[in-house]
Amino acid sequence: MERVLTAAMALAIHLLVQIATMPLAAGQPSPEPNPDAFLGGTAECTVCHAHPQILASTGQARPELLVQPEVIAASVHGDFRCVSCHSELTSSMHAKLDEAMDSCSGCHTEQATRLVEGGHGSPDTQPKLTCVTCHGFHTILDTRSDEFVSRMDRECSTCHTQMGERFYGGNPFGMETHRGRSDVATCWDCHRSHLVLPVDDPRSPVNPANILATCRTCHRDAPQNFADIQVHVASSPLPEDPRLRAVTLYMLIILVGTFAFFGYHTVLQIRHELHRRATLRGPYGGPP
Amino acid sequence: MSLAVDDAPLRTQAPIVVRRFSFWTRATHAVLAASVCGLVLTGMPLRYPDAIWAQPLFAIWRGASGSAALHRVFAVGFFLAAAMHVVGLLGALVTRRLKLRSIFGPDSILPRTEDLRNIPKNLRYLRGRGPRPRFGRFTYWEKFDYFAEVWGLLIIGLSGLVMWFPEEAARRLPGWIVNAALIFHAYEALLAMAFLFAIHFFNTHLRPDVFPVDPVIFSGNITLSETRERYPGWYERLSARGEGFVPDRVGPSRSAVVISVAYLALGLVTLLAVMLDALAETWWYLKAVF
Numbered sequence: 001m002e003r004v005l006t007a008a009m010a011l012a013i014h015l016l017v018q019i020a021t022m023p024l025a026a027g028q029p030s031p032e033p034n035p036d037a038f039l040g041g042t043a044e045c046t047v048c049h050a051h052p053q054i055l056a057s058t059g060q061a062r063p064e065l066l067v068q069p070e071v072i073a074a075s076v077h078g079d080f081r082c083v084s085c086h087s088e089l090t091s092s093m094h095a096k097l098d099e100a101m102d103s104c105s106g107c108h109t110e111q112a113t114r115l116v117e118g119g120h121g122s123p124d125t126q127p128k129l130t131c132v133t134c135h136g137f138h139t140i141l142d143t144r145s146d147e148f149v150s151r152m153d154r155e156c157s158t159c160h161t162q163m164g165e166r167f168y169g170g171n172p173f174g175m176e177t178h179r180g181r182s183d184v185a186t187c188w189d190c191h192r193s194h195l196v197l198p199v200d201d202p203r204s205p206v207n208p209a210n211i212l213a214t215c216r217t218c219h220r221d222a223p224q225n226f227a228d229i230q231v232h233v234a235s236s237p238l239p240e241d242p243r244l245r246a247v248t249l250y251m252l253i254i255l256v257g258t259f260a261f262f263g264y265h266t267v268l269q270i271r272h273e274l275h276r277r278a279t280l281r282g283p284y285g286g287p288p
Numbered sequence: 289m290s291l292a293v294d295d296a297p298l299r300t301q302a303p304i305v306v307r308r309f310s311f312w313t314r315a316t317h318a319v320l321a322a323s324v325c326g327l328v329l330t331g332m333p334l335r336y337p338d339a340i341w342a343q344p345l346f347a348i349w350r351g352a353s354g355s356a357a358l359h360r361v362f363a364v365g366f367f368l369a370a371a372m373h374v375v376g377l378l379g380a381l382v383t384r385r386l387k388l389r390s391i392f393g394p395d396s397i398l399p400r401t402e403d404l405r406n407i408p409k410n411l412r413y414l415r416g417r418g419p420r421p422r423f424g425r426f427t428y429w430e431k432f433d434y435f436a437e438v439w440g441l442l443i444i445g446l447s448g449l450v451m452w453f454p455e456e457a458a459r460r461l462p463g464w465i466v467n468a469a470l471i472f473h474a475y476e477a478l479l480a481m482a483f484l485f486a487i488h489f490f491n492t493h494l495r496p497d498v499f500p501v502d503p504v505i506f507s508g509n510i511t512l513s514e515t516r517e518r519y520p521g522w523y524e525r526l527s528a529r530g531e532g533f534v535p536d537r538v539g540p541s542r543s544a545v546v547i548s549v550a551y552l553a554l555g556l557v558t559l560l561a562v563m564l565d566a567l568a569e570t571w572w573y574l575k576a577v578f
Contacts, residue, residue, distance in 0.1 A: 181352045228463025245467045251475035262487045268414040273496040
């Protein structure tokens with residue numbers, strides 16, 4: 001009974017939204033929707049979409065249907081209405097909801113164009129990558145915030161697993177990013193954020209021909225040798241570069257050797273002093 | 289605090305002591321101890337950011353950026369200690385308190401072939417199977433402590449400078465040196481921290497004879513009778529020269545003991561916390577390799 005009621009209420013609200021926002025369908029999606037439109041705002045939609053029951057209606061299959069107003073409010077689009085992005089709602093209900101690119105490109109035209117031009121937006125890229133893959137649906141953060149940097153630290157290495165946190169050990173920038181620092185270079189500072197190109201593309205900022213210029217965007221007076229600094233060092237616990245592998249092995253041998261000898265030595269020394277106390281002889285074998 | 293050899297009941301007057309560490313040496317040790325503690329507490333959360341203790345430390349240092357900035361402040365203290373040591377050595381040479389000839393003598397900090405012979409001899413002694421070697425002013429493990437510090441200071445200081453000023457470093461050195469600096473710095477930090485907080489602490493301060501702290505680093509003085517037992521070779525040469533005096537006070541003040549116990553406790557807690565993460569990382573590495 002409760003499910004029938006919920007479904008009925010959802011249908012009623014959808015119809016209302018559809019009717020009320022009909023005039024908007026003709027225009028471009030706008031970040032500042034017509035204030036006269038009496039529906040299509042966040043509060044109306046969240047009557048259903050903030051209710052946990054909405055997940056039950058799809059058998060928990062679509063968690064993104066649940067939209068908490070506080071999540072929207074915390075995002076950079078906090079003052080938007082639902083229809084600012086979900087403009088298709090007005091014409092065909094939820095038919096095109098998954099095509100995030102179309103909604104975002106209304107304002108972020110440049111970024112969307114560059115994404116399609118680069119490797120991440122190419123039709124060959126699997127799984128298909130759109131704005132929301134990295135920026136999220138409703139939790140869109142300021143890209144300059146520490147929070148965004150630390151989210152992207154996880155997002156990039158979801159696909160680029162070889163850059164996962166454990167292997168950041170030899171990667172000076174990755175290490176810093178992983179610690180939540182936004183004041184150091186991270187993935188997109190060298191690879192660009194939207195026009196991401198493979199390293200062998202001559203336009204790529206990480207192409208060997210461009211790498212020094214890329215370094216110099218931050219390290220203004222970086223010398224020629226700077227381009228030889230390896231940014232992604234470790235792809236296994238021991239670095240692949242033979243010189244760095246030798247350095248790591250040298251340090252490991254010293255580490256293990258020192259503790260093997262002095263650990264044993266210290267234990268002997270303390271055992272000796274305790275034993276001498278127990279037998280009531282003086283220190284260093286002298287009289288008590 | 290009582291001294292290791294409390295021979296006060298045997299005599300009526302204060303014990304005769306000799307000077308083991310000058311004021312300058314003790315001041316250098318204090319600057320070094322303070323800056324190393326600061327370096328460990330600001331550096332280790334940067335090395336192990338996933339550790340449960342890393343976030344609370346970042347909260348104190350105002351984030352990873354604050355931690356990195358303070359790490360450089362403590363690094364200046366660390367370099368100051370190194371500079372103090374060099375100045376002290378030069379000063380002692382100029383004022384003839386340290387004679388060039390004695391640098392190669394039996395009471396020098398420099399290693400001698402005798403030290404190598406003393407290692408198996410002392411291990412036999414510690415297992416109760418032989419006499420104690422007749423150590424000079426510095427035993428072989430004290431010499432190792434000193435040179436481990438000098439070598440470690442060079443490795444960790446230079447690699448730190450390379451990462452602090454990468455443009456300057458790459459102007460003079462090949463690019464891979466900057467990568468190597470990070471590896472050197474990370475491992476040397478672990479090595480230095482564990483050596484100081486596990487080996488140096490227990491071998492020098494926490495061992496039963498002087499627990500909780502060896503007072504000689506505070507007073508600079510060591511009683512003649514203790515010298516006879518710890519450094520018999522040095523004692524012979526001291527008594528031949530008739531050195532020794534009666535000090536105003538033997539041993540450290542109460543506040544010195546409180547401060548050093550705080551250092552020791554802090555160091556041991558840090559050691560345990562860091563070692564848990566270092567071992568977890570080792571386990572993970574081994575799993576990835578095999």
